[in-house]
Amino acid sequence: MDTQHDIALAHALTGIHEPLPPSGVIHVAIPHTSRFTIVGNHLAQHAELSLTAIGIGVHIQSLPAGSQVGIKALTARFAEGETTIASALRELETHGYLHRTRVRLANGRMVTRTVFCNRPGALPRGGAVVVPMPVVAPPAPVPVGPPVLPVVAAAVPEPAPEPAPVPEESHPPVRVPPRTAPKPPRRPLPQPRELTPELRRASSALLADLRRHAEELVLCEQDIEELVPGVAAWLERDTPPDAIRHALTADLPQPPRSPAKLIRHRLTVLLPPPLPGTSDLTPVRRTVVIPLQNCDRCDHAFRATSPGHCRGCRSELLGAA
Template identity: 70%
Template sequence: MDTQHDIALTHALADLPGPLPASGVIHLAVRHTDRFTVVGNHLAQHTELSLTAIGLGVHIQSLPAGTKVGIKSLTARFPEGETRIACALRELEAHGYLHRTRVRLTNGRMVTRTVFCNQPGAALRAGAGAAGTPMPVGPGVAPVVAPVPVAEPVPAVTVAAPTPAPVPVPPPVPPPAPDPVPVPVRQESHAPVRVPPRTAPRPPRRPLPQPRELTPELRQTASAILADLRRHAKELVLSEKDVEELVPGVAAWLERDAHPDAIRHALTTELPQPPKYPAKIVRHRLTALLPPPLPGTQELAPTRRVLVIPLQNCDRCDHAFRATEPGHCRGCRNELPAAAA
């Protein structure tokens, strides 16, 4: 048979009321009894949010309170990278679904408080109608209470005897609030660190190391080392094209007398999990971890020269003494002026 038909699905579609649409999606809705989340169409069919942001918003809305929804936690949960997840979180934050604020705990530590609103407009209206109600921020956190409008004080009325007419008493004038005391800021001795903007051009990638001469023996050994990497790290599965491009880098290591086991250890240890681009990881390590050439005998020889003064025999007493030229020893040199006098 060319086409397999799902008999159960066919019967379920036949039980749907009304005619089926000629094209497009057909909903076969079964009522949930447990493990479900109500999601508004304003989020599921948002016209300005990306598909990643919509899916991430639905996922966050389905999580129980207290679940970590940071970039690191979401990256470990989904195959998308940190950049896409960070962009999706910023989209949800820009449209009012996500709110991230910095709050101070009672012990003085600063933490990030994340609040997800399933209906941003309704949440803002409810917050405006219930002004003064503190938002539950959890144990150990100093809550931030919205300012409560204070009614004007009712002037007190006193009755002076024996006149029955009330005499209004002016309301007390509150003392002026003291000016806030400026907190001294500690001056750092070092210069501030400048973070480059995201639009700044990236530095050019370092080229792959190249050997002085790619001999057939070096090519064969380098190809064998690259093809054998998946035996030691199952994540490093390289294609034939990747092996051909990376052969010069391994040959440069071999040309510098690096042992194959040392090359294999440098390329397979402490790999990121999961490694999405094995060829890029191998290329980066071959370039960044390239060892220097081994020094030769001339470089290892001591460069410090010791000046040796030769021994000379005194022309007068024939005693040995050190001097650069023949002559008299020190004792004879002292006696010559005395003998001449």
């Protein structure tokens, strides 16, 4: 098969009457009779477009009107990724080959209208953008049918260009717990060391009296019975009733959805610590450390607040005196 191919290529080269170049590409130009597209050298040899942009431009120009030429469609057709294709489309837009605008249809839906111009330099200012179709000479006569109207521009729904994907190393995926994930356990209501009858009566009266200070906090008898230990724990820690009432009624949401749950939450999370005892408030006595000194006479170490003589040297000096 390779030999036959080489022979056919050699015969094609012998049919070229012009002298062959010593190096570089040699064109074997065989006329097309069907399925061809006329592409200008201004696109095929563009000095500023990338090779990917030139290839995509030639591909779009070869497609019939109404074809999908969005990023998703081109990514499914070619091996290049979405980032490369999106960059190439932006190049074609910059140099006037591609025009993408957002328009609203008669039914109110917003779509992206994509128009490709094969000669951006010859586009008339203020005129309609017409997508030219290649004129093909059919090899056989075609039966005459109904007239085909030229298509000016096809409104093709197309997603907007997506941003470049970010590497996974720079932004680790965030794990969102499912809606069915179990909620953390609710903190238990504070309990007093001993719920005496006096504490029970005072706590119940304080809870029942809350609606006088905040009309939203209307509690039933069952709610009061369940919340009594929490108030008793506050009273047991020597918290004044006015302070408890202010903590339970200040800055209420309007309206509170569940007064009993709101009071239970505040009794739990705002519980003050026990008052410190008298011994806890006594200042700590500091031990005075006497520094070491060297005797000026015998150089022995001894403790004193200032330099001088040790006890033995002082005794000897007193005896000599």
